[in-house]
Amino acid sequence: MALDQSFVGRTYPPTAPYEVGREKIREFAEAVGDANPAYTDPEAAKALGHPDVIAPPTFVFAITFKAAGVVIEDPQLGLDYSRVVHGDQKFAYNRPVRAGDRLTVTSTIEAIKSLAGNDILDIRGEVHDEAGEHVVTAFTKLVARAAEGE
Amino acid sequence: MSAKIRYEDVEPGTELPAQSFPVSRATLVQYAGASGDFNPIHWNEKFAKEVGLPDVIAHGMFTMAAAIRVVTDWVGDPAAVVEYGVRFTKPVVVPNDETGALVEVSAKVAAKLDDEARTVRVDLTAMSAGQKVLGMSRAVVALA
Numbered sequence: 133m134a135l136d137q138s139f140v141g142r143t144y145p146p147t148a149p150y151e152v153g154r155e156k157i158r159e160f161a162e163a164v165g166d167a168n169p170a171y172t173d174p175e176a177a178k179a180l181g182h183p184d185v186i187a188p189p190t191f192v193f194a195i196t197f198k199a200a201g202v203v204i205e206d207p208q209l210g211l212d213y214s215r216v217v218h219g220d221q222k223f224a225y226n227r228p229v230r231a232g233d234r235l236t237v238t239s240t241i242e243a244i245k246s247l248a249g250n251d252i253l254d255i256r257g258e259v260h261d262e263a264g265e266h267v268v269t270a271f272t273k274l275v276a277r278a279a280e281g282e
Numbered sequence: 283m284s285a286k287i288r289y290e291d292v293e294p295g296t297e298l299p300a301q302s303f304p305v306s307r308a309t310l311v312q313y314a315g316a317s318g319d320f321n322p323i324h325w326n327e328k329f330a331k332e333v334g335l336p337d338v339i340a341h342g343m344f345t346m347a348a349a350i351r352v353v354t355d356w357v358g359d360p361a362a363v364v365e366y367g368v369r370f371t372k373p374v375v376v377p378n379d380e381t382g383a384l385v386e387v388s389a390k391v392a393a394k395l396d397d398e399a400r401t402v403r404v405d406l407t408a409m410s411a412g413q414k415v416l417g418m419s420r421a422v423v424a425l426a
Contacts, residue, residue: 159315159316160316160317162312162316163309163312163313163315163316163317164313164316164344164347164348164351165303165309165348166347166351166354168351168354168355168360170359170360170361171360180284180358180359180361181284181359182361186360186361188347188350188354188360189347189350189354189360189363189366190343190346190347190350190366193317193343194317194318194319197319198318217370218342218343218370219369219370220367220368220369220370220418221342221343221346221367221368221370222365222366222367222368223365223366223367224364224365225361225363225364225365225366227361228360228361271367
């Protein structure tokens with residue numbers, strides 16, 4: 133069943149702050165095999181002009197996708213998550229995420245489309261730091277494949 | 283932000299050094315833990331096949347993270363990446379054997395966008411087992 137178009141533009145309340153730790157960044161950088169010292173060595177990060185170690189570009193997805201759970205699990209929207217695949221992902225950065233950040237995410241439904249029985253949902257996650265400054269925006273496109281027999 | 287590549291030194295068509303990233307089942311387990319994405323299609327062969335996949339597949343976000351290394355290793359400071367987007371076109375299938383899968387990433391400067399902001403658009407190509415696994419894979423990068 134097609135998703136309700138009236139949800140387009142709906143914004144959900146901001147999440148509780150996520151505190152970015154140096155060791156979590158290190159764990160992520162190691163998991164993607166990325167030895168860039170800006171991720172693990174505060175001195176190397178400072179030499180590049182950053183106040184502390186920074187996170188790899190896609191690190192923030194773990195935070196924004198968890199935040200998108202309020203949309204995905206919204207019973208009123210009724211998305212069938214068992215049929216969902218990740219279609220597109222994009223990030224627009226104002227600055228890199230860094231250790232010590234306390235980040236909140238505000239999720240908004242940007243678009244709902246129906247294409248050949250598939251529901252396509254665009255979610256925008258605005259990430260702000262504790263001072264209220266914009267850090268990065270994550271654009272996530274989810275595709276709920278058509279159920280059999282529809 | 284301190285990129286080590288100068289805006290003046292690149293032109294549309296400038297190629298970035300290509301890289302290949304091996305992906306094994308162990309890689310996926312490690313990425314699952316680090317990212318918090320424990321979807322069983324990324325580690326449980328039985329489950330993956332039950333939902334119609336040929337085998338366990340890599341996290342799309344792992345492939346996205348690997349691909350941008352071609353840009354961040356080239357430019358030095360990862361903060362030079364001001365925009366990055368991909369489309370997940372085909373899964374990276376990861377067999378349970380000695381070799382696993384290989385993601386091969388190449389990239390080139392597609393356009394110089396803004397002489398003042400010194401930004402360029404880099405187009406990336408990511409292949410695995412002869413198939414394009416990322417589409418519309420583009421980064422905007424601020425150079426020195």
